[in-house]
Amino acid sequence: METIFTSNVFDTETIELAHTRETIVRGGRDKFSLLAQAFDGIKQIGVIGWGSQGPAQAQNLRDSLEGTDIRVKIGLRAGSSSMQAARDAGFSEDQGTLGEMYEVIGESDMVILLISDAAQVENYKKVFATLKRGAVLGLSHGFLLGHLESVGEYFPEGINVIGVCPKGMGPSVRRLYVQGKDVNGAGINCSFAVEQDVDGKATDQAIAWAIGVGAPYVFKTTLGYEYRSDIFGERGILLGAVHGVAEALYRNFVMEKGMGEEDAFVATVENITGPLSRTISHQGIISVYNALDEEGQQTFARMYSAAYHPAFEILMEIYDEVSSGNEIRSVVMAERRFERYPMGKIDGTRMWQVGEKVRAARTGDPEVNPATAGLYCAVMMAQIDLLIEKGHCLSEVCNESVIEAVDSLNPYMHFKGVAYMVDNCSTTARLGSRKWAPRFDYNIMQQALVDFDAGKEADGKLMDAFRKHMIHDVLATVATMRPSVDISLSE
Amino acid sequence: METIFTSNVFDTETIELAHTRETIVRGGRDKFSLLAQAFDGIKQIGVIGWGSQGPAQAQNLRDSLEGTDIRVKIGLRAGSSSMQAARDAGFSEDQGTLGEMYEVIGESDMVILLISDAAQVENYKKVFATLKRGAVLGLSHGFLLGHLESVGEYFPEGINVIGVCPKGMGPSVRRLYVQGKDVNGAGINCSFAVEQDVDGKATDQAIAWAIGVGAPYVFKTTLGYEYRSDIFGERGILLGAVHGVAEALYRNFVMEKGMGEEDAFVATVENITGPLSRTISHQGIISVYNALDEEGQQTFARMYSAAYHPAFEILMEIYDEVSSGNEIRSVVMAERRFERYPMGKIDGTRMWQVGEKVRAARTGDPEVNPATAGLYCAVMMAQIDLLIEKGHCLSEVCNESVIEAVDSLNPYMHFKGVAYMVDNCSTTARLGSRKWAPRFDYNIMQQALVDFDAGKEADGKLMDAFRKHMIHDVLATVATMRPSVDISLSE
Numbered sequence: 001m002e003t004i005f006t007s008n009v010f011d012t013e014t015i016e017l018a019h020t021r022e023t024i025v026r027g028g029r030d031k032f033s034l035l036a037q038a039f040d041g042i043k044q045i046g047v048i049g050w051g052s053q054g055p056a057q058a059q060n061l062r063d064s065l066e067g068t069d070i071r072v073k074i075g076l077r078a079g080s081s082s083m084q085a086a087r088d089a090g091f092s093e094d095q096g097t098l099g100e101m102y103e104v105i106g107e108s109d110m111v112i113l114l115i116s117d118a119a120q121v122e123n124y125k126k127v128f129a130t131l132k133r134g135a136v137l138g139l140s141h142g143f144l145l146g147h148l149e150s151v152g153e154y155f156p157e158g159i160n161v162i163g164v165c166p167k168g169m170g171p172s173v174r175r176l177y178v179q180g181k182d183v184n185g186a187g188i189n190c191s192f193a194v195e196q197d198v199d200g201k202a203t204d205q206a207i208a209w210a211i212g213v214g215a216p217y218v219f220k221t222t223l224g225y226e227y228r229s230d231i232f233g234e235r236g237i238l239l240g241a242v243h244g245v246a247e248a249l250y251r252n253f254v255m256e257k258g259m260g261e262e263d264a265f266v267a268t269v270e271n272i273t274g275p276l277s278r279t280i281s282h283q284g285i286i287s288v289y290n291a292l293d294e295e296g297q298q299t300f301a302r303m304y305s306a307a308y309h310p311a312f313e314i315l316m317e318i319y320d321e322v323s324s325g326n327e328i329r330s331v332v333m334a335e336r337r338f339e340r341y342p343m344g345k346i347d348g349t350r351m352w353q354v355g356e357k358v359r360a361a362r363t364g365d366p367e368v369n370p371a372t373a374g375l376y377c378a379v380m381m382a383q384i385d386l387l388i389e390k391g392h393c394l395s396e397v398c399n400e401s402v403i404e405a406v407d408s409l410n411p412y413m414h415f416k417g418v419a420y421m422v423d424n425c426s427t428t429a430r431l432g433s434r435k436w437a438p439r440f441d442y443n444i445m446q447q448a449l450v451d452f453d454a455g456k457e458a459d460g461k462l463m464d465a466f467r468k469h470m471i472h473d474v475l476a477t478v479a480t481m482r483p484s485v486d487i488s489l490s491e
Numbered sequence: 492m493e494t495i496f497t498s499n500v501f502d503t504e505t506i507e508l509a510h511t512r513e514t515i516v517r518g519g520r521d522k523f524s525l526l527a528q529a530f531d532g533i534k535q536i537g538v539i540g541w542g543s544q545g546p547a548q549a550q551n552l553r554d555s556l557e558g559t560d561i562r563v564k565i566g567l568r569a570g571s572s573s574m575q576a577a578r579d580a581g582f583s584e585d586q587g588t589l590g591e592m593y594e595v596i597g598e599s600d601m602v603i604l605l606i607s608d609a610a611q612v613e614n615y616k617k618v619f620a621t622l623k624r625g626a627v628l629g630l631s632h633g634f635l636l637g638h639l640e641s642v643g644e645y646f647p648e649g650i651n652v653i654g655v656c657p658k659g660m661g662p663s664v665r666r667l668y669v670q671g672k673d674v675n676g677a678g679i680n681c682s683f684a685v686e687q688d689v690d691g692k693a694t695d696q697a698i699a700w701a702i703g704v705g706a707p708y709v710f711k712t713t714l715g716y717e718y719r720s721d722i723f724g725e726r727g728i729l730l731g732a733v734h735g736v737a738e739a740l741y742r743n744f745v746m747e748k749g750m751g752e753e754d755a756f757v758a759t760v761e762n763i764t765g766p767l768s769r770t771i772s773h774q775g776i777i778s779v780y781n782a783l784d785e786e787g788q789q790t791f792a793r794m795y796s797a798a799y800h801p802a803f804e805i806l807m808e809i810y811d812e813v814s815s816g817n818e819i820r821s822v823v824m825a826e827r828r829f830e831r832y833p834m835g836k837i838d839g840t841r842m843w844q845v846g847e848k849v850r851a852a853r854t855g856d857p858e859v860n861p862a863t864a865g866l867y868c869a870v871m872m873a874q875i876d877l878l879i880e881k882g883h884c885l886s887e888v889c890n891e892s893v894i895e896a897v898d899s900l901n902p903y904m905h906f907k908g909v910a911y912m913v914d915n916c917s918t919t920a921r922l923g924s925r926k927w928a929p930r931f932d933y934n935i936m937q938q939a940l941v942d943f944d945a946g947k948e949a950d951g952k953l954m955d956a957f958r959k960h961m962i963h964d965v966l967a968t969v970a971t972m973r974p975s976v977d978i979s980l981s982e
Contacts, residue, residue, distance in 0.1 A: 254746065313828075313835075317824075337804075349937055435930070449840075
């Protein structure tokens with residue numbers, strides 16, 4: 001994939017990631033003064049939808065564009081229950097910053113379409129038809145392209161079509177932006193894509209959008225690679241896999257190791273969302289292993305070896321399903337069933353009830369459990385290896401497999417539990433998590449834990465490959481662009 | 492769906508099933524003398540493949556056609572490891588009853604294509620091209636039609652294309668046929684479909700084939716309805732659901748009710764595959780409920796009410812996936828991954844190890860556990876209701892949701908365990924079971940068991956609908972055509 005590009009407005013850098021080179025742009029509040037130039041000709045940006053990304057991106061863009069004459073206006077369905085939430089965030093009909101979605105679409109120079117994937121599928125024809133001549137269409141996800149491909153259609157001609165895809169959930173896009181006010185910014189990395197560029201301005205429009213929402217750094221992808229890695233990633237380590245791994249391991253610790261329920265929760269879920277995520281975020285994956293004592297390293301290695309292939313197998317299946325269009329069709333069909341059966345809650349089971357008690361009684365970080373560490377790192381590395389195999393650029397690999405997990409999603413899980421995290425993601429992500437978590441659970445239970453509990457030795461070659469993996473250096477390079485702020489969550 | 496037909500060779504009956512009428516033909520050894528007439532013009536039947544259905548159908552047909560001049564000849568890939576198994580079953584190159592598959596296809600007047608679904612997808616073009624002019628193509632599954640639909644192709648013109656689909660796994664098709672020798676036959680019911688009929692003989696050819704493999708009764712469907720109900724059914728109550736239900740319930744009994752592991756296995760898996768299946772087979776679903784005492788009925792009703800909708804939700808999803816072609820594409824893609832990751836075993840986990848011990852120590856039937864009974868019956872009824880809603884004829888509904896479970900698959904599970912059952916089904920079924928069992932498990936765990944354990948009351952309307960359901964009369968009518976022989980299994 002071509003990841004080299006130039007900009008007429010922003011300074012670009014070309015970084016070396018292992019054997020590859022990528023052009024990137026660093027974000028920061030000192031770049032906000034360039035946004036108006038990059039948005040040349042755009043007087044109104046319509047942000048359509050108030051789901052996960054909508055509130056975050058609209059508020060960040062509005063704040064970043066303060067002092068320019070570019071207006072950010074929210075468009076929502078007439079009678080939408082989110083109208084009041086948008087007003088509470090400072091948008092209003094009176095000031096002309098809130099309106100009915102098709103009116104806003106028709107009058108905006110740039111339309112950022114952040115309605116749910118399913119709503120995009122239902123409404124894209126009318127949206128396309130309503131767009132102003134020469135408007136810019138912005139997406140934060142390649143899902144719509146995936147759907148268009150599966151029905152043999154495409155975007156309208158004659159307009160710029162760009163993507164800016166924050167590699168984190170909406171609430172963290174806003175939270176970090178707010179937290180970063182005093183340190184020249186903090187936020188969520190974004191990939192960008194130029195799907196159609198009719199006037200040569202698309203790249204700068206996309207970069208400006210990304211910097212405006214607070215991206216620490218911006219890298220290039222295509223909408224096709226984006227939806228594959230994104231839909232895949234949230235079904236993998238970001239949501240589906242972490243949930244499935246937690247269930248399988250917790251059950252194993254309770255039923256087979258005789259551990260108490262709260263201890264088991266601490267040794268599994270709390271371990272992953274707490275110390276493991278924090279270590280990976282600041283020091284990389286390999287440091288989890290390096291920090292263990294010899295016995296711990298042996299346990300890690302045995303579990304890593306038992307889990308890597310069962311995880312890789314499910315990940316391959318997910319990638320095939322996404323890439324073939326099956327997963328997108330499934331999401332569209334699922335939405336049509338919601339009227340009869342809305343998505344149920346996942347947090348009523350005993351394990352998550354135990355988790356609530358554990359969080360309430362939490363005092364400090366628990367000791368790292370080397371088996372949990374080995375399992376979590378194995379799934380993460382399997383996801384990294386698969387995305388590399390499928391040709392994704394290393395920034396996309398790192399963000400979809402590591403950074404989004406440890407800097408955006410896991411901290412939310414640590415703070416509020418799995419249900420909160422799942423409920424604050426997109427419907428596509430929630431559906432994917434519900435679909436694939438049990439698959440990871442069973443494959444881990446049937447293969448990895450059976451082997452591990454039977455005392456199977458570590459796989460020397462696999463562990464060597466882990467220790468010498470290029471991703472460790474790549475993560476270290478990418479970490480130099482990480483803001484100094486950790487997300488901090490409170491009620 | 493039109494289920495009325497006439498035959499030039501066999502006596503038909505029209506039966507009333509609730510508000511519907513279906514034409515059926517009863518099987519039996521007294522009909523074998525009519526087979527040659529129905530197979531008029533057919534001198535050789537080539538049975539291609541030696542998987543699950545191949546050995547059963549080929550041997551049954553050969554035995555049923557004894558004394559006619561119709562030859563049953565097995566066709567296998569050159570160098571196939573199944574050659575010896577076919578020889579052991581009495582087919583041989585010397586006698587001209589065993590050969591290379593394309594040779595056999597090219598020389599047969601009727602070709603029964605029983606290679607795996609994936610092999611059909613890989614080879615159908617060559618198979619179609621190799622068929623003799625005017626040959627009859629027979630399938631035991633609509634999978635290939637589903638694939639052809641998804642790639643926009645169809646069967647060759649100018650030949651009869653028929654389906655005969657035994658509603659049970661291959662080993663039981665053979666086992667019951669052998670057991671039924673002295674009682675005018677016993678076997679597995681078959682649906683038949685006439686997809687293309689160029690000479691008016693297709694219906695009789697299909698009925699003859701079904702009676703030849705030992706069907707107690709034969710009913711009409713289409714290949715389209717067949718693949719939907721069949722692929723759906725094995726993902727539902729036949730394999731996927733029963734596995735998922737067992738895992739969720741066993742875990743609940745051990746982790747939340749504090750039951751011992753062996754007791755929990757008896758109260759769940761042994762209950763389902765033993766007394767519940769036997770009662771349903773002989774007296775129908777409602778009799779499970781009627782046989783309970785008042786307290787047992789209340790428990791049954793609470794669990795039934797908690798489980799029906801969570802099961803229906805997953806079943807709807809499965810039906811959509813199958814009907815849209817997604818599931819067929821998934822199977823085709825899965826087969827392509829097998830070289831890298833062959834299907835793993837599911838029987839290594841502690842629960843199935845416990846099961847082995849329980850089976851070894853088994854003395855008689857355990858007492859029925861009313862919670863297990865309520866859960867199992869809820870999933871079965873949800874499947875019945877969904878198939879009716881989707882327009883399947885009642886014979887297909889009963890066979891895919893009840894009879895195949897309690898007369899074919901569950902007895903095998905009871906005898907040899909879940910892994911044996913799974914490994915003796917088609918790859919499509921195995922894949923489906925592995926995919927959907929965990930989905931049933933999670934939905935049952937997260938919704939049904941949470942509600943049940945919280946003491947949620949029974950749903951009066953749902954229980955009324957269950958008690959007054961038309962399926963009870965329908966099953967009673969269908970049961971009159973059940974042979975007097977129960978499958979009996981031994982090493």
